[in-house]
Amino acid sequence: MIDIRETILAQYANSPTLTGIITRFNAAADPRRLIGTFLQDVWNPLTATGWGLDVWGRIVGIGRVLKIDTGGYLGFSQGYPSSRTFGEGIWYSGQTTVANYRLPDSSYRQLILARAAANISGGSIADINHILMILFGNRGRCYVANTDDHTMMIVFSFQPTPIDVSIIASGVLPRPAGVRYRYIFIPPTRNDFGNDIL
Known part of the structure; x- marks a missing residue:
């Protein structure tokens, strides 16, 4: 209660x-501090931490632990960003080499917000580009392009990490039926003034 004196009968008010x-019981049982902590750490996804983010992850349907491909197979970086060149990579043997990675709160919050946006989006290219900006907007240009062959190509202008590829592969982006995603890394070119152009 905010003003405890209004609840005490007049005959006991001077005791x-x-x-x-x-007064001491009111201070011990005051729920305002607990409610404020709950609103900050659980209810608001922009400020939630730890367990609160895990609750939001269950609500939107995305887990904190991602499976990351650690194989580094022989291939071309345009086809799969973690591919290696001759002398560096290994031939794919059919066995999966994955490691589990637990996302920190900041990365998991971005993944939750992207998944929430995907849950309410129409699946258009503009919506998918918006979700990519939520995920990777602070790292460089990243956008989706329609290739007219039942695939959508995600173009990275920065070198994506295996974690970035796992986030995309986790199903956070809406995908129309019969369409799959491909990834390509196009390094930015520099003009004569040293600025990146794409």
Whole structure:
């Protein structure tokens, strides 16, 4: 209660022992601090931490632990960003080499917000580009392009990490039926003034 004195009968209002007991009990049972902590750490996804983010992850249907491909197979970086060149990569043997990675709160919050946007989006290219900006907007240009062969190509202007590829592969982006995603890394070219152009 905000003003405890309004709830005490007038005949007991001058008793220091009784008003002291009621005041101390009110301070101990005051839910305002607990409600404020709950609103900050659980209810608001922009400020939630730890367990609160895990709750939001269950609500939107995305887990904190991602499976990351650690194989580094022989191939071309345009086809799969973690591919290696001759002398560096290994031939694919059919066995999966994955490692589990637990996302920190900041990355998991971005993944939750992207998944929430995907849950309410129409699946258009503009919506998918918006979700990519939520995920990777602070790292460089990243956008989706329609290739007219039942695939959508995600173009990275920065070198995506295996974690980035796992986030995309986790199903966070809406995908129309019969369409799959491909990834390509196009390094930005520099003009004569040293600025990146794409």
